[in-house]
Amino acid sequence: MASPARYFSISLVAALPLACGDNAAGTGDASEQGISTSDTAETAGDGDGDAGDGDGDPGDGDGDCADPCGDECCGDQESCDLNTGTCEIDCGEAEPCGDPAMCCGDGQLCYGGGCIVPGDPCQVGVCATDTDTGCGPTEVCDPDLDLCVPNLADNGCTYEPEPGVFDPVPRFTWGSRKNRVCDGDADCQKEEICDNGSCAVTWPHIQPADDDLPAFYQAVSTPAVGDLDGDCIPEIVFNTYQNSSYTANGVLRAIHGDTGEKLWTFSDPDHESDSGATPAIGDLDGDGSPEIINPGEGPWLYALSAQGNLLWKSDSYSGSGKSGSPSLANMDLQGNAEIVYGRAVFDSNGALLWQGSDHVGNNGSVGQLSCVADLDGDLRPEVIAGGTAYAFTGTVGVDFDGSVLWKHGSDGYCGIADFQLDGVPEVVVVRSNSIDVLDGPTGTLLASISIAGGGAGGPPNIADFDGDGFPDIGTAGGNNYVVVQFDGVDQLTQLWQASTKDGSSQRTGSSVFDFDGDGRSEVVYGDEWYLRIYPGTEPDCDLMIPGPNCDGDMTDAEILFIDINSSRTRAEYPVIADVDGDFKAEIIVTTNNESSQGAIGDAGVEVFEDRLDNWVGTLPIWNQHTYHVTNVDAKGGIPIVEENNWQVPVDKPENSYRRNAQGAVANCAPDLVLEDLVQVGACLDNMMTLRVRVCNQGCLGVGPGVKVTFSEQDAGVLGTASTAAAIVAGACQTVELTVPTPNDAAPYFINASVDDDGMGGGALNECIEDNNDIGPQEFCLSIG
Numbered sequence: 001m002a003s004p005a006r007y008f009s010i011s012l013v014a015a016l017p018l019a020c021g022d023n024a025a026g027t028g029d030a031s032e033q034g035i036s037t038s039d040t041a042e043t044a045g046d047g048d049g050d051a052g053d054g055d056g057d058p059g060d061g062d063g064d065c066a067d068p069c070g071d072e073c074c075g076d077q078e079s080c081d082l083n084t085g086t087c088e089i090d091c092g093e094a095e096p097c098g099d100p101a102m103c104c105g106d107g108q109l110c111y112g113g114g115c116i117v118p119g120d121p122c123q124v125g126v127c128a129t130d131t132d133t134g135c136g137p138t139e140v141c142d143p144d145l146d147l148c149v150p151n152l153a154d155n156g157c158t159y160e161p162e163p164g165v166f167d168p169v170p171r172f173t174w175g176s177r178k179n180r181v182c183d184g185d186a187d188c189q190k191e192e193i194c195d196n197g198s199c200a201v202t203w204p205h206i207q208p209a210d211d212d213l214p215a216f217y218q219a220v221s222t223p224a225v226g227d228l229d230g231d232c233i234p235e236i237v238f239n240t241y242q243n244s245s246y247t248a249n250g251v252l253r254a255i256h257g258d259t260g261e262k263l264w265t266f267s268d269p270d271h272e273s274d275s276g277a278t279p280a281i282g283d284l285d286g287d288g289s290p291e292i293i294n295p296g297e298g299p300w301l302y303a304l305s306a307q308g309n310l311l312w313k314s315d316s317y318s319g320s321g322k323s324g325s326p327s328l329a330n331m332d333l334q335g336n337a338e339i340v341y342g343r344a345v346f347d348s349n350g351a352l353l354w355q356g357s358d359h360v361g362n363n364g365s366v367g368q369l370s371c372v373a374d375l376d377g378d379l380r381p382e383v384i385a386g387g388t389a390y391a392f393t394g395t396v397g398v399d400f401d402g403s404v405l406w407k408h409g410s411d412g413y414c415g416i417a418d419f420q421l422d423g424v425p426e427v428v429v430v431r432s433n434s435i436d437v438l439d440g441p442t443g444t445l446l447a448s449i450s451i452a453g454g455g456a457g458g459p460p461n462i463a464d465f466d467g468d469g470f471p472d473i474g475t476a477g478g479n480n481y482v483v484v485q486f487d488g489v490d491q492l493t494q495l496w497q498a499s500t501k502d503g504s505s506q507r508t509g510s511s512v513f514d515f516d517g518d519g520r521s522e523v524v525y526g527d528e529w530y531l532r533i534y535p536g537t538e539p540d541c542d543l544m545i546p547g548p549n550c551d552g553d554m555t556d557a558e559i560l561f562i563d564i565n566s567s568r569t570r571a572e573y574p575v576i577a578d579v580d581g582d583f584k585a586e587i588i589v590t591t592n593n594e595s596s597q598g599a600i601g602d603a604g605v606e607v608f609e610d611r612l613d614n615w616v617g618t619l620p621i622w623n624q625h626t627y628h629v630t631n632v633d634a635k636g637g638i639p640i641v642e643e644n645n646w647q648v649p650v651d652k653p654e655n656s657y658r659r660n661a662q663g664a665v666a667n668c669a670p671d672l673v674l675e676d677l678v679q680v681g682a683c684l685d686n687m688m689t690l691r692v693r694v695c696n697q698g699c700l701g702v703g704p705g706v707k708v709t710f711s712e713q714d715a716g717v718l719g720t721a722s723t724a725a726a727i728v729a730g731a732c733q734t735v736e737l738t739v740p741t742p743n744d745a746a747p748y749f750i751n752a753s754v755d756d757d758g759m760g761g762g763a764l765n766e767c768i769e770d771n772n773d774i775g776p777q778e779f780c781l782s783i784g
Contacts, residue, residue: 077103111142111149112675112695112732119148127232127726128581128620128701129634140731144693153730157698157767159669161614163518164535168561168608170203171586172260175217175604177205178593189601190563206260213267215242216251218275218603219590220570222325222509225257225577225622226281226290226636228306232704232726233258233581234620236588236605237292241275244594246568247322248297250275254308255605257579257588264308271302271310276323276570280624282638284328284337284348290636293326293339301326301341303350314350317341319360321367323570325625328638329372329381332396337638342368343385347396354402359386359411363431363456366507366571371414371626371657372642375405375425375440379641384427386411389443406443409436413507413571415460415657416440416628417471418646420488425646428657430457430475437473437486449492453479453499455506459571459625462657463512463521465495465536471655474523478506481525481534481554496538498554500527502569504597509573509625512659513585517616517667521659522560524574526589528598531565531574531606532556566593566601571625576660578620579607581726582703585618585660613765617668617700618660629654629661663700668729669767671698672706672754674774675732679750683780686741692752692774694723695732698767702727706764708735709756713749713776715742720758741780751775 065073070085079090089096091103097110104115111118122133122141133141135148142149169191180199182188188199208214221239228235234257239250250273254263277295284291284303291311292304299318303311319342331338336348342360345353361370363386370385382405383390391405412431419426425440433454437447451457455478465472465483472495474483479502483495502508510525520536538558540547549558556562567590574589587608593599609615623632630645632638646655654661662668673695680689690710696702706723721737742748754772755762762772 109145112152116150118145121146122148125232125725126728126731128578128583128703129227129232129234130230131634131728140728142732143725144732144734151730152695152697153699154671154697155665155668155699157669157671157700158665158667159765159767160667161516161612161765163516164539164560165612166515166560166614167611168533168563168587169611170201171580171607171609172204172206173201173602173604173606174206174255174260175219175591175602176207177201178600178602204260206255209262212262212265213251216240218242218246218592218594219605220246220276220567220572220592221323221590222278222572222625223575223588223590223605223622224279224281224292224624225575225579225588225620227620228254228263228281228290228292230289234577234579235263236579236607237279237281238590238605239273239275239277239279239294246276246570246592247274248272250277250297252279252292252294252304254292257607258581260605260607266304266308266310268310271313272297273302274322274324276572278325278572278625280326280328280339281621281636282328282337282623282632283636284339284638286336286637288635293328295324295326295341301339301346301350312350314339314346315352317344317352318355319343319362319368321360321362321365323366323572324361324368327370327372327624327626327631329631329642330638330640331381331392332394332400333380333641335396338396340370340372340383342370343383343388343390345383345392345400345402353396353400354392356385356388356390356402356404358404358407359388361385361414362411363413363507363571366505367411367413369413369459369571369625371416371427372631373416373425373440374642374644375427377424377441381642384414384416386414386431387429387443389427408438408443408445413457413459414626415462415473416645417462417655417657418653419471419486421470423647425644426486428460428462428473430460432456433477435460435473435475435484435492437492447486447490447492449484449494451475451477451480452482452494452497453477455479455502458507459509459573459658461510461512461523461659462655463659464519464656465512465521465523467518467520467536474510474512476500476502476508476510476525476527478502481510481523483523494552496552496554498532498534498559500525501529502527504528504595505569505571507571508567508569509571509658511573511575512656513576513618514662515585515610515615517662521656524576524587526565526567526574528569529564529566529600531561531563531589532559533561534559564601565589565591565606566598568592568595568598573658575622575627576618577622578618580609580703581620583617583701583726584609584613585615613763616662618662622660626658627660628657629659665699668700669698670696670700670702670729670764671767671771672696672702672764673771674708674752674754677750677752677774677777679779680736683741683746687738688741688748688780689736689738690718690750690752690779691734691736693732693734694727694754696727696729699729701729702764706755707757708737708752708754709758710737710739711751711753712742713751715748717758718742718750720756746780747778748780749776750779
């Protein structure tokens with residue numbers, strides 16, 4: 001297997017200057033180290049080529065050979081095996097390390113098949129939401145040692161799935177199920193079965209408990225995702241309502257992203273929310289714990305701690321609009337982060353710092369949704385609310401002030417990207433059935449196009465849909481989802497449109513993500529009846545000679561996924577994040593069924609994952625409606641100075657809006673191998689304990705629960721253990737399993753296999769699939 005050799009060689013390199021014993025390389029020639037180089041052991045003694053006294057008879061005791069052994073003279077850290085008459089490595093009380101074997105020196109330990117000098121003590125428990133261990137950039141924290149050790153991850157470890165090949169299935173649902181009658185499985189939602197005339201789930205479904213406001217299960221807000229309790233598993237935060245009260249009397253909930261179980265419910269009658277609004281998650285004060293900012297049912301916001309406790313209620317803001325969302329940013333480039341809502345700026349304690357008098361970020365009556373970005377290159381962020389950009393000066397608490405930078409046209413929804421690839425951003429504004437592109441620094445109109453089929457238009461997505469290296473724009477109207485391209489000068493042209501059903505709000509949002517890592521973003525969109533995943537381009541358009549269906553009309557026959565998903569629609573959209581701590585992407589979508597427009601599906605929250613494990617890795621956060629990767633880190637930290645989304649990373653900028661990131665390495669994958677299969681203690685009372693280290697040599701972490709199966713070569717499978725925590729790239733974790741001895745015919749020859757469920761099945765796609773095994777090792781030489 002290639003990878004174990006790679007793993008060993010990397011560890012060995014780190015150990016070479018201090019390596020010792022048989023075959024230690026790189027510190028001089030063999031004779032200088034007392035290592036045998038020929039069958040006649042011409043190493044120790046007088047240098048005449050003879051071992052011993054020069055008569056050709058080794059081991060005659062004349063003193064020239066310090067430790068004669070058969071035909072050899074044993075060197076340092078070797079001893080003679082009298083049974084075989086050969087010199088063997090002898091490390092005293094310590095076990096030899098590696099293959100070929102060596103003895104580790106003072107201050108060294110055997111790690112990854114080689115001798116290393118470990119680093120400083122470190123923080124154990126790194127995972128998808130927390131990668132800060134205190135170790136150096138080339139180290140990871142070993143959970144067994146609590147020490148920094150060399151990071152053995154291979155950034156060349158990639159897995160490239162076939163484009164467009166995935167199978168989304170529910171991981172769990174939360175809320176209330178709609179009773180749907182059926183004659184067969186085809187009448188039901190994907191993965192449901194028809195059971196006695198009713199559609200039934202085949203996945204975990206969480207119903208709010210009787211003491212948890214069970215009538216508040218309708219959800220029409222965009223969910224926010226972030227790790228609130230620091231357990232390495234993100235939470236989903238969303239507003240809920242009862243009956244048809246979709247803009248008031250809201251109850252804010254947080255549920256665990258891996259199971260859907262309750263973390264907390266906030267239901268203070270004096271602080272009810274705008275139930276159609278989207279909360280924002282971020283660490284405002286830099287204490288390492290995020291806060292949650294949520295629009296109230298009146299013209300105010302409120303803040304909760306990560307534990308769901310009320311922190312404050314803000315001053316009032318002006319301007320109309322419902323179903324909005326705060327944006328979090330550091331507006332004066334120092335101290336705590338600020339909160340932007342529409343055209344208002346609040347400090348981290350909810351005090352109103354400044355408020356404009358122009359646009360607020362509404363499209364009609366749905367909002368407020370404003371963007372924050374550095375439009376003019378002075379490092380200080382501006383606020384973009386529809387057709388108005390506001391600029392700021394001064395310091396919060398001293399002389400903070402704002403003014404209009406530019407104004408063009410009417411109010412609307414915003415997105416920011418660099419369409420001309422010149423380092424200068426453009427602003428996209430969707431408003432009143434129009435998609436407009438404005439120059440970022442000046443607000444000058446560059447191009448405009450109407451939304452095919454009509455409708456006010458939803459918050460824009462910006463991403464590279466067709467893989468040409470330039471960002472495109474997607475938005476939903478009343479009857480179509482449309483994708484348009486900007487030529488970088490003065491023209492917008494439509495790439496494709498798809499028929500949808502959104503006569504209710506006509507302002508629904510959408511999100512984008514490159515699920516298969518092929519360089520083209522897919523669109524995730526939910527209208528009144530269905531959740532769909534659209535390819536970035538029509539399949540026939542990707543042929544060398546475009547086929548007949550490359551006609552600009554994306555039909556359901558051309559899409560990648562469709563499932564029942566009902567909503568009355570506001571400005572909500574599905575989000576894509578690693579919501580269960582497995583380093584892979586999932587889709588999180590809210591649903592409701594109380595209106596006549598969207599009443600065919602369930603109500604609550606649904607989380608989809610890919611059964612084939614083909615979806616690539618992504619970040620464990622989506623913290624606000626105007627999310628764009630650089631506005632927040634994986635733990636919810638708000639940067640003092642935000643990097644421009646359209647300029648980082650330098651080699652391949654994100655240059656997108658409402659799209660999550662894949663990571664530094666495209667199609668990064670794990671590579672799991674096993675090391676140090678050992679027997680723990682003696683075999684007593686017909687029981688034995690087996691231990692093995694699971695090491696991740698790839699460049700993508702894996703979540704907890706990876707299965708390791710132990711077997712005996714004659715008796716077969718003995719049992720399966722699971723990893724207790726995530727294993728980040730380059731790290732290891734130990735698992736143990738105690739099992740009955742298979743029979744009385746000791747010794748036993750034990751094998752172990754990782755990513756093995758005990759029946760030969762694996763859950764993970766790795767860059768190397770044939771290096772998951774170790775053994776056989778001989779155990780229980782004697783049974784007590």
